[in-house]
Amino acid sequence: MKNNILSISEYRNNPEFYFSKGLRLANKKNLSEAYRNLMKALELEPDNSEYKFNMACFLSELQRPREANRLFNDILTNFDPTMFDCFFGLGCNSFEVGNNEKAAEYFDKYLYFDAEGEFSYEISEMAFYLKLYSEVSHNNKFLKTSVTNLKKAQTYLKENNTEKAVGCLYKAIRANPFNVEARNQLTLALMEKQQFIRAEYINSTVNIIDSENIWGNCLNIYLLSRSKRNAAFRRALEILPYRPIENRDELLCAATVLMVFDKTEELVKLVETYAVEYSDRLVYSVLMLAYIITGKRSKALELSEMINVYTANCGSLADWVSYITDENNRGQIADNVVKEYANLFCVNQEPIKSRYDAGRYYDLLRDSGPDKIKLPKKYAPIIEGALRNREIMYSSLYKKEIISILIKAVQDLKQPVEPFNGSYDMYSAALEYSYCRLFHIDMEKGEIILKYKITSGLLNDALKVLNISF
Structure with a gap:
């Protein structure tokens, strides 16, 4: 029974x-x-x-x-x-x-x-x-609208204005859900904002649209590593070198992942496969570094002869070749693989694109995020009010996210908020409205006012007090 x-x-x-x-x-x-x-x-x-x-x-x-x-x-x-x-x-x-x-x-x-x-x-x-x-x-x-917003986002990213970039990327995706470039850019931006679960949502949609998209698969590997889903991470990393490479950017994108995760033997095989098709000094430099790291010094020296063709117009590359082939530097190179790889772009006078910025991804994987801070108990009714009025489509992380928003708002206040029984709803309403704005959910102030049975003045007062930036 x-x-x-x-x-x-x-x-x-x-x-x-x-x-x-x-x-x-x-x-x-x-x-x-x-x-x-x-x-x-x-x-x-x-x-x-x-x-x-x-x-x-x-x-x-x-x-x-x-x-x-x-x-x-x-x-x-x-x-x-x-x-x-x-x-x-x-x-x-x-x-x-x-x-x-x-x-x-x-x-x-x-x-x-x-x-x-x-x-x-x-x-x-x-x-x-x-x-x-x-x-x-x-x-x-809508196709043009999507492209326009993607370009705006890229401009904001160059200016390190991540908040505005994220807004434009969401607009680009809303306009054209199949804009994979915007989805990949948004995934990375959300990762850098420590919003890893939301980044996973966006990244998973890239797999639905184009399961062979190289940047999408690379971002997935970083996310799997970050979330410590080891079995899935190992499988994805193992498959990566065998995925079809369509252009030089994709080759460098995949190479960066293999370098970050110390898969240099696989990196050698990958770059050797495409070195003829995408033969230039940067690709050769990547292969040469991989040869040195994996102990294939004779191959590195052989390759240096090909790279020397380019050194006449690039003194920094000539210096790098001398440094990398010097046996005395092998230990130092082995201890700073990612740094050496990132330096290749500077040596070759080539800007680093976000899809293959090794230092950026390496730092993301190492960053444990902000210290955990508890929300004082006196603010609990504000959270409870927002949860009672939760919309169906809000993320499964809604409670965690609104607590995080309120903690940050409270930390930034010049004077602490002293909520009282009659004021909880106005702050709950302000918190929910801020959540919608931060995560680009189409929620009008009027809807919030009706839901919480407050006046527009009270909502605006609460928003002003909390001063949440979005």
């Missing part, structure tokens, strides 16, 4: 049970119970795209388009950019609230990505109507 009870308990804690039950209840028009069961499924498995999608559809049926669209966008951004039916939902909801411009954009995206999809006929008719009667014409301009 005891075993049966345990099995029932396990069954009842299976999200699929609640999901299936929710769908059955929805078909029977028992909407309140359907909603409760779908919510339970999402609570048990918050990152399940199928559950999210069906909940978004359900919310659309309940005439809650803003909440539904947040879920649709969340799926396309963080979980599965190939769920093109989300564009149909986004378009229909936008049309329902009278935003014909956005509706036309979403319908264009659906037809662009899934021209033969289930809803393509209906969408073609709706898109035609919008363009005929609403003077709306997109002609896939």
